[in-house]
Amino acid sequence: MKNKKMIFVVFIVALNLRLGISSIPPLIGLIKQDLQLNNFQASLLTSIPVICMGVMAFGVKRMQQQLGRDRSILLCLFLLAIGTASRSLLSNYLSLVLSAIVIGFSIAIIGPLLSSLIKEFFPQQTGLLIGVYSISMGIGSATASKFSLLLAEDSWSFALGSWGVFAIVAGGVWYFVMRQKVANVTTASPVSNGFPLKKIQAWKMVLFFGLQSGMFYGVSTWLVELLVQKGFSRVDASQYLTIFVIVQMIFSFIIPVLMDHWGSTRSWIMICGAMILLGVGCLLTSYFFLLIGGIVLIGFGLGGYFPIAMLLPLQASDDPMEASLWTGMVQSFGYIVGGVIPILLGVMVDIFQTFNVFLYVMIILCGGILLLTIQGRGYENDEKSESGERNDSTVRKLHSTKRADDRR
Numbered sequence: 001m002k003n004k005k006m007i008f009v010v011f012i013v014a015l016n017l018r019l020g021i022s023s024i025p026p027l028i029g030l031i032k033q034d035l036q037l038n039n040f041q042a043s044l045l046t047s048i049p050v051i052c053m054g055v056m057a058f059g060v061k062r063m064q065q066q067l068g069r070d071r072s073i074l075l076c077l078f079l080l081a082i083g084t085a086s087r088s089l090l091s092n093y094l095s096l097v098l099s100a101i102v103i104g105f106s107i108a109i110i111g112p113l114l115s116s117l118i119k120e121f122f123p124q125q126t127g128l129l130i131g132v133y134s135i136s137m138g139i140g141s142a143t144a145s146k147f148s149l150l151l152a153e154d155s156w157s158f159a160l161g162s163w164g165v166f167a168i169v170a171g172g173v174w175y176f177v178m179r180q181k182v183a184n185v186t187t188a189s190p191v192s193n194g195f196p197l198k199k200i201q202a203w204k205m206v207l208f209f210g211l212q213s214g215m216f217y218g219v220s221t222w223l224v225e226l227l228v229q230k231g232f233s234r235v236d237a238s239q240y241l242t243i244f245v246i247v248q249m250i251f252s253f254i255i256p257v258l259m260d261h262w263g264s265t266r267s268w269i270m271i272c273g274a275m276i277l278l279g280v281g282c283l284l285t286s287y288f289f290l291l292i293g294g295i296v297l298i299g300f301g302l303g304g305y306f307p308i309a310m311l312l313p314l315q316a317s318d319d320p321m322e323a324s325l326w327t328g329m330v331q332s333f334g335y336i337v338g339g340v341i342p343i344l345l346g347v348m349v350d351i352f353q354t355f356n357v358f359l360y361v362m363i364i365l366c367g368g369i370l371l372l373t374i375q376g377r378g379y380e381n382d383e384k385s386e387s388g389e390r391n392d393s394t395v396r397k398l399h400s401t402k403r404a405d406d407r408r
Contacts, residue, residue, distance in 0.1 A: 009173065009178075010132055014136035020100075020107075021049050022220060024160070025223070027160065040347050042346065048097060050104065050217055050335050053339070054333060057112060058328070060108070063109055070174075074175055076107075076110045083103045084167060088162065089161065096160075108335070115133075119319070128257055130256050135250070138248055206329065207368070212338075215341075216306065218341055218358050222358045223241050244299045247300060249303065266373055269305070270373065272308075274301075276362070314326075
């Protein structure tokens with residue numbers, strides 16, 4: 001019963017981690033027109049929270065030590081509700097930027113601490129729980145993508161602010177369940193003094209996380225505008241964005257579960273990368289069925305990349321506190337990289353006057369991930385490999401972390 005409650009808590013909290021971001025792209029055309037924004041300014045509305053998710057995640061350790069994990073998440077859910085709901089009252093560009101900062105800060109703290117909770121309560125089922133975590137965020141993204149435009153019939157600001165209700169509900173559920181929980185990790189492990197900044201594997205995870213995040217937010221921000229440029233109505237383009245999010249959501253659950261039973265991390269990264277490249281190729285055409293197929297293929301690939309990026313730091317850590325530090329570092333630097341990419345895309349679109357430019361950038365980003373994966377040792381933890389837990393051959397090292405977790 002306790003584990004069922006914790007699974008539900010992970011689901012309801014993770015549901016809120018994309019609502020404040022994914023509600024922007026379907027409305028970005030209306031916001032640009034109403035506030036007289038260029039593509040660079042519009043891109044900041046989705047990029048600022050992502051960059052803040054990176055910069056402000058450096059405060060995870062201090063906040064956890066000062067308030068504890070449970071109170072930290074409760075406080076951030078409260079801030080997330082305020083930041084999101086404020087958009088319905090204040091509809092100028094400055095207020096949107098400030099709300100984006102508050103939303104980014106809240107998500108920056110909640111994400112790593114939620115991973116810590118998964119490591120504590122489900123050490124042998126991290127793949128399944130990351131799947132729950134991912135599909136919940138996907139449901140939030142799909143819901144926001146689907147209904148934001150419908151809610152904006154009278155006011156786009158009301159549509160943006162309405163999603164704050166979900167954070168209030170999540171805060172109530174979190175408080176009720178955590179009040180009954182005895183165990184809670186609030187202090188640092190004596191061997192976990194900070195981010196693993198000297199670990200090469202951690203920096204590889206940062207690059208992987210940042211590049212896949214940049215691709216996801218690039219698609220989320222500019223897919224609608226790309227399709228409008230290709231002749232689709234804004235309503236239809238928003239529906240296709242919803243399809244992308246739904247496909248991404250489905251595979252973000254399926255792939256980590258499959259990873260627990262079949263294939264290596266390396267093989268799944270390669271499969272997902274191939275799907276993305278095929279999908280981008282389809283989007284470069286103007287044929288309807290190829291465009292839809294491309295959206296589905298990219299959703300498949302990015303749906304797999306996110307849970308893999310979330311699993312890697314959990315596989316490299318031994319306890320909940322260490323998990324929050326590895327996850328905190330990967331997300332801190334990774335989200336900074338991921339948040340800058342849509343901004344650069346906005347600038348490039350303004351320069352070249354075509355949204356196809358973001359597809360060419362996606363080819364480069366995906367190629368970078370594949371190159372990072374096929375060269376060297378991969379993403380596994382050196383110390384664990386050297387400790388004797390992994391004396392397998394080099395070919396097997398990339399997925400030995402999962403087997404080591406099973407042995408523990």
